Amino acid sequence: MNIFLIAGEASGDRLGAALMAGLRRAAPEVQFYGVGGPAMQAEGLQSLFPMEDLSVMGLAEVLPKYRHLRRRLHETAEAALKVRPDALIGIDSPDFCLRVARLVRAQRPDQRVMHYVAPSVWAWRPARAQKMAQVVDHVLALLPFEPAYMEAAGMTCDFVGHPVVSEPRATAQEAAAFRRDLGADGPLVMVLPGSRRGEVSRLAPRLGGALRLIAGAHPDAQFIVPRVRGTADLVAELSRDWPRPLHLLDPQDAGEKRAAFAAADVAIAASGTVSLELAANAVPMVIAYDFNWLSRAILQRMVRLDTVTLVNLVSETRAVPEFLGKNCRPEPIAAAALRLIAGGPERAAQLKAMAVTMERLGAGGDPPGDRAARSVLGALD
Incomplete structure (x- = not known):
């Protein structure tokens, strides 16, 4: 065959x-x-x-x-x-x-x-x-x-x-070791700027601005950036002015990526299937995305739903905050991430929606x- x-x-x-x-x-x-x-x-x-x-x-x-x-x-x-x-x-x-x-x-x-x-x-x-x-x-x-x-x-x-329900995940011990190796005592913020070069180029300046605001509120925060093979060099170049400590992960090291997902306290991510990967690891998230202006203008006339995040759609909630198009700006992105870092009802609502999502996608x-x-x-x- x-x-x-x-x-x-x-x-x-x-x-x-x-x-x-x-x-x-x-x-x-x-x-x-x-x-x-x-x-x-x-x-x-x-x-x-x-x-x-x-x-x-x-x-x-x-x-x-x-x-x-x-x-x-x-x-x-x-x-x-x-x-x-x-x-x-x-x-x-x-x-x-x-x-x-x-x-x-x-x-x-x-x-x-x-x-x-x-x-x-x-x-x-x-x-x-x-x-x-x-x-x-x-x-x-x-x-x-x-x-x-x-x-x-x-x-x-x-x-x-969805394959995310059966993909291997790091153990609690591996997550703790990852944090220990970084010396991460404060919030550990994961940044996922996308897998396509165009979206990385558009999002990087806005994500960098959001990270600077988070670093201002939490000077002990550290930032981790999983990378994929096709955009690893571009992410390294465009993140040079992002706040430190900034850890760019090796796109070839799957074990390190799994440990990072298990260890992160919150994530800021481009829209897409990565939201399910975060949900599988119970990482509360903020979604930020924008298209080229022409694509944005076309899509605004065609989209029929009020959310693009799969966790929201599958769980039938709107627990994950989204900042799309003209709303994709550093200030609201950072504010939403800071609320999730602080804990409280918004974080709890996301964790519940993530559990529902994994069950409905075939976990177990x-x-x-x-x-x-x-x-x-x-x-x-």
């Missing part, structure tokens, strides 16, 4: 790796092809090109790289046609993955196509589900309320759980990678 996978960013790479491991346990003869990052490569994938080539988000960010992305698009479709896989599986990154599927289906109409991570049609672009159904047969959903939207558009869909059940693998194999029967 041959499976062609496409992942375009770090979160998709982790999903893909877990799916590959699950498929190999269920069907040891499986062979993998496609595009992925280090986690998928560790599972045996030889990526066609660096996954980071696809880590672009927002209309204004895509336009300057349009020709390069178009070349990668056709290169990926041609490789898939050559492999003739039993399933072509896009993992998140729907703008790229669905275009590849369309090109492949144009030449091979019977190609079985699946998509892992349902596009957020419940939040914006509701017509996307119907358009997606033209080229996708089956969807693997991370959120429990998504199958109804996909099935209404004509696709089959399984809720497979079969690993989502295995559930996803069973869903893929079931859809191929």
